[in-house]
Amino acid sequence: MDRQEDLSKRIWHVLSRVSKPARYVGNEWNVIRKSHETVKIKVALAFPEIYEIGMSNVGVRILYQLVNQREDALAERVFCPHTDMESLMKEESIPLFSLESFTPVTDFHLVGFSLQHELNYTNVLTMLQLAGIPLYTSHRSREPLVIGGGTCAFNPEPLAPFFDFFILGDGEEALEEVLNRLQEYSKDSGAAREKILLKMARIPGVYVPCFYEEDTAGRKGSSLRKGNSLMVPKKDGVPETVTKRTVQDLENAVYPLAPIVPYLEAIHDRAVLEIARGCPRGCRFCQAGITYRPLRFRSPEKLCRMARQIIDHTGYEELSLVSLSSTDYPYLDRLLAELSSQFSGEVNLSLPSQRLDAFSVKLAEEVQKRHQTSLTFAPEAGTERLRRAINKNITDEEIYEAMGRAFDGGWKLIKLYFMIGLPTETDEDLEGIFTLCRDLWKNYQQKGLSGKLKLSISISPFVPKPHTPFQWEPQISLEEMYRKIKLLRQKFSGNRSLELKWHEPEMSCLEAALSRGDQNLAPVLENAWKKGARLDNWSEFFSLDIWKEAFAERGLSLEDYAQRRYEIEEILPWNHLNTGVKEKFLRREHSRAYRCGLEHCENLAVSTKHGPESR
Amino acid sequence: MQRVRFRFGRGESLKYLGHLDVLRTLHRAFRRAKYPLLYRGKFNPQPRLDPGIPLPVGATSENDYGEVFLTRAEIDTFTEGINRQLPTALTIKEAALVSLQDPALMEQINSALYHVFWNNGNTCNQPREEVLRGSVKKLLDASNLTVYRKGKKKKKQKGPPPQREINIRPYIYSLEIKATPSGSKIEMLLQTGNRGGTSPLEVLHKIEEEAEGSVLSLAEGIHRVGLFWYDGKNIIPPQPFAGGNYSSL
Numbered sequence: 001m002d003r004q005e006d007l008s009k010r011i012w013h014v015l016s017r018v019s020k021p022a023r024y025v026g027n028e029w030n031v032i033r034k035s036h037e038t039v040k041i042k043v044a045l046a047f048p049e050i051y052e053i054g055m056s057n058v059g060v061r062i063l064y065q066l067v068n069q070r071e072d073a074l075a076e077r078v079f080c081p082h083t084d085m086e087s088l089m090k091e092e093s094i095p096l097f098s099l100e101s102f103t104p105v106t107d108f109h110l111v112g113f114s115l116q117h118e119l120n121y122t123n124v125l126t127m128l129q130l131a132g133i134p135l136y137t138s139h140r141s142r143e144p145l146v147i148g149g150g151t152c153a154f155n156p157e158p159l160a161p162f163f164d165f166f167i168l169g170d171g172e173e174a175l176e177e178v179l180n181r182l183q184e185y186s187k188d189s190g191a192a193r194e195k196i197l198l199k200m201a202r203i204p205g206v207y208v209p210c211f212y213e214e215d216t217a218g219r220k221g222s223s224l225r226k227g228n229s230l231m232v233p234k235k236d237g238v239p240e241t242v243t244k245r246t247v248q249d250l251e252n253a254v255y256p257l258a259p260i261v262p263y264l265e266a267i268h269d270r271a272v273l274e275i276a277r278g279c280p281r282g283c284r285f286c287q288a289g290i291t292y293r294p295l296r297f298r299s300p301e302k303l304c305r306m307a308r309q310i311i312d313h314t315g316y317e318e319l320s321l322v323s324l325s326s327t328d329y330p331y332l333d334r335l336l337a338e339l340s341s342q343f344s345g346e347v348n349l350s351l352p353s354q355r356l357d358a359f360s361v362k363l364a365e366e367v368q369k370r371h372q373t374s375l376t377f378a379p380e381a382g383t384e385r386l387r388r389a390i391n392k393n394i395t396d397e398e399i400y401e402a403m404g405r406a407f408d409g410g411w412k413l414i415k416l417y418f419m420i421g422l423p424t425e426t427d428e429d430l431e432g433i434f435t436l437c438r439d440l441w442k443n444y445q446q447k448g449l450s451g452k453l454k455l456s457i458s459i460s461p462f463v464p465k466p467h468t469p470f471q472w473e474p475q476i477s478l479e480e481m482y483r484k485i486k487l488l489r490q491k492f493s494g495n496r497s498l499e500l501k502w503h504e505p506e507m508s509c510l511e512a513a514l515s516r517g518d519q520n521l522a523p524v525l526e527n528a529w530k531k532g533a534r535l536d537n538w539s540e541f542f543s544l545d546i547w548k549e550a551f552a553e554r555g556l557s558l559e560d561y562a563q564r565r566y567e568i569e570e571i572l573p574w575n576h577l578n579t580g581v582k583e584k585f586l587r588r589e590h591s592r593a594y595r596c597g598l599e600h601c602e603n604l605a606v607s608t609k610h611g612p613e614s615r
Numbered sequence: 616m617q618r619v620r621f622r623f624g625r626g627e628s629l630k631y632l633g634h635l636d637v638l639r640t641l642h643r644a645f646r647r648a649k650y651p652l653l654y655r656g657k658f659n660p661q662p663r664l665d666p667g668i669p670l671p672v673g674a675t676s677e678n679d680y681g682e683v684f685l686t687r688a689e690i691d692t693f694t695e696g697i698n699r700q701l702p703t704a705l706t707i708k709e710a711a712l713v714s715l716q717d718p719a720l721m722e723q724i725n726s727a728l729y730h731v732f733w734n735n736g737n738t739c740n741q742p743r744e745e746v747l748r749g750s751v752k753k754l755l756d757a758s759n760l761t762v763y764r765k766g767k768k769k770k771k772q773k774g775p776p777p778q779r780e781i782n783i784r785p786y787i788y789s790l791e792i793k794a795t796p797s798g799s800k801i802e803m804l805l806q807t808g809n810r811g812g813t814s815p816l817e818v819l820h821k822i823e824e825e826a827e828g829s830v831l832s833l834a835e836g837i838h839r840v841g842l843f844w845y846d847g848k849n850i851i852p853p854q855p856f857a858g859g860n861y862s863s864l
Contacts, residue, residue, distance in 0.1 A: 016673050021631035029643070029702065261643060263636040315643030315700070
């Protein structure tokens with residue numbers, strides 16, 4: 001029996017002892033299995049979450065398609081094993097393996113992690129360890145190149161020592177270029193590693209952390225605090241700042257028309273059509289709004305053709321038209337009309353991320369009548385004042401109008417998302433959340449409609465994100481979060497039509513600390529992981545105490561990272577990474593937030609169709 | 616409206632799917648094949664598609680039965696068309712129209728035959744055949760074999776769901792150990808379906824309690840040979856299908 005056959009057999013046997021073994025079997029409809037003998041480059045696309053979450057990610061699906069359609073390359077998927085599988089794999093010495101062929105990850109040339117959330121970071125370490133790849137790049141020689149991309153790559157410093165390089169921005173073109181360079185690389189020689197990394201560093205959008213060092217000289221003249229220093233190149237040919245990549249021609253960009261259909265129910269168990277990339281709004285807390293610029297669309301004609309193929313190849317019963325703000329897609333009316341007539345009841349259409357306005361409700365009426373039982377909106381803040389401050393410019397009047405229309409349309413379950421702890425927030429704004437919801441409920445009662453209304457109100461603590469106008473802002477303390485939640489709970493108690501839920505505040509604290517962290521957090525991550533931090537995004541596993549300890553043992557404080565107001569003048573850990581949006585713009589937006597938050601400053605609100613000037 | 620009953624099996628590579636995974640897979644295959652499915656329910660319409668009696672996760676099968684309601688069915692090409700849209704490990708072997716008035720599938724199934732395999736090959740702590748024989752005999756001699764199943768939680772009830780005590784002995788029709796070329800197997804004829812029943816896993820747990828050492832985790836495979844009506848003597852597969860190969864009984 002050869003090595004591969006033996007491994008497959010052992011994996012298969014172990015699966016009889018884990019929960020949901022279907023997570024690890026692969027072999028789904030539309031899976032792509034290419035021969036390992038005939039390609040030069042093998043890529044493992046790794047998602048540091050469990051299968052059901054990872055399979056819902058569109059980016060990974062795009063890259064899977066992109067790599068596999070090259071003649072010289074193949075891509076296979078790897079997800080983070082759940083804790084029971086992790087311990088069984090260790091017990092049975094089963095290395096991390098790809099789903100397509102049960103091949104050990106170390107047999108690939110490239111392991112690409114999709115970094116979508118800070119609370120997935122320890123899963124990266126779990127996966128590297130299971131794969132048998134040394135955690136730190138400095139300890140690697142013949143192992144695959146470990147690379148990262150996705151939202152968190154815009155401040156990857158806490159992960160930097162674990163990664164050979166990161167790709168900033170849209171991955172499509174950059175990954176192609178990376179693969180082209182890889183052809184010349186033979187991974188059996190350790191010396192070649194640095195050479196190939198140097199080649200990679202010359203690709204626009206590629207950040208190779210090991211070629212940068214802290215510039216102590218640069219500390220002069222800026223009000224630098226401990227832990228923050230400018231990262232500067234220490235080799236020739238390595239760019240001072242890395243600028244993100246952007247796919248200009250979204251219309252013709254690669255998109256999977258025969259995506260894998262999981263056997264297990266993925267959290268988004270439906271066909272997904274990316275109609276646009278980027279967002280025309282300028283919410284000041286939103287990182288995606290900045291990093292996905294500029295706004296690009298696919299044409300309705302193209303989208304209709306794509307939709308037909310995707311549905312024919314998958315059999316999905318729902319098609320979701322995704323983008324950061326789908327109701328801002330300029331040809332939405334036409335697209336919906338054409339899709340509805342094309343599928344005539346065969347497929348349900350859905351629009352996530354709706355804006356809270358009458359137009360959106362009208363669309364919902366047209367599209368989701370038959371299917372959708374709830375509507376979801378995100379006012380984010382409870383008063384017009386605070387909404388102006390965060391540039392989520394929607395008036396109470398508009399909300400009442402939109403909701404009134406939704407009530408008339410027969411919707412009885414409405415989900416509303418709010419944040420707490422936003423810059424300039426006061427208790428008045430929290431009361432505003434309650435007043436708004438109560439008035440919506442009153443409006444509903446006055447309509448004398450049959451049936452009971454249920455407003456489901458979700459509260460999550462504000463997390464300052466790099467590259468946003470609020471990147472300098474502190475997060476409120478855990479105690480303050482609980483105080484605010486308590487205040488809201490008291491307000492909301494007594495009306496059973498208004499259901500208040502909140503995101504676990506402890507998790508938001510860690511998210512804030514990691515999201516604005518620097519390279520000093522890498523050993524903290526490792527420390528927390530060694531203490532048992534696993535699947536941090538799952539409340540049943542998450543423990544803030546582990547993390548606090550892990551910080552403290554390195555002489556650092558989680559609270560300091562999360563709750564410190566970063567000075568406007570200080571050098572930020574992500575200073576050498578460029579989203580294409582000028583820092584000047586962020587500063588201006590930041591000060592505007594404070595001015596717009598003043599009661600009499602309505603004319604400053606910046607809500608334009610095309611978004612604020614940024615370049 | 617037409618009602619199609621089909622016989623299908625599940626191979627090794629898909630044995631780790633759950634019942635709902637199989638239902639979803641069949642549903643999407645029917646959609647890809649563009650068979651005109653009938654749906655029920657207004658807000659969350661579900662296809663009128665029933666893959667029959669659930670197979671335990673980790674088991675393979677060869678004579679499972681399911682039903683689907685279509686507005687119109689081309690029965691001659693039904694099997695061929697759907698199999699083009701199904702993974703090879705989940706294949707429909709035959710299909711036939713049944714009258715809408717015919718009794719439900721569940722009325723024609725009350726038992727299942729399972730084979731559980733052990734390989735005598737590589738591990739030294741295999742349950743030796745005589746150990747298995749001993750514990751199987753004890754099980755058959757017992758008049759009461761109690762297992763605990765998760766009960767249903769009542770609305771708003773807190774804490775773990777209540778446990779139900781069930782005597783599975785009446786559901787075990789026969790247990791027999793046989794030698795295979797590579798080891799041994801137990802043949803289990805068990806009651807199943809909506810009048811109560813037991814699963815091969817419960818029986819294996821009971822055997823494990825009697826045997827020294829782990830039995831369950833060493834089993835090479837569980838295979839459901841078939842589902843049928845058992846009247847104490849004869850085996851009658853659901854209409855209109857003729858039976859599979861049950862000669863071993």
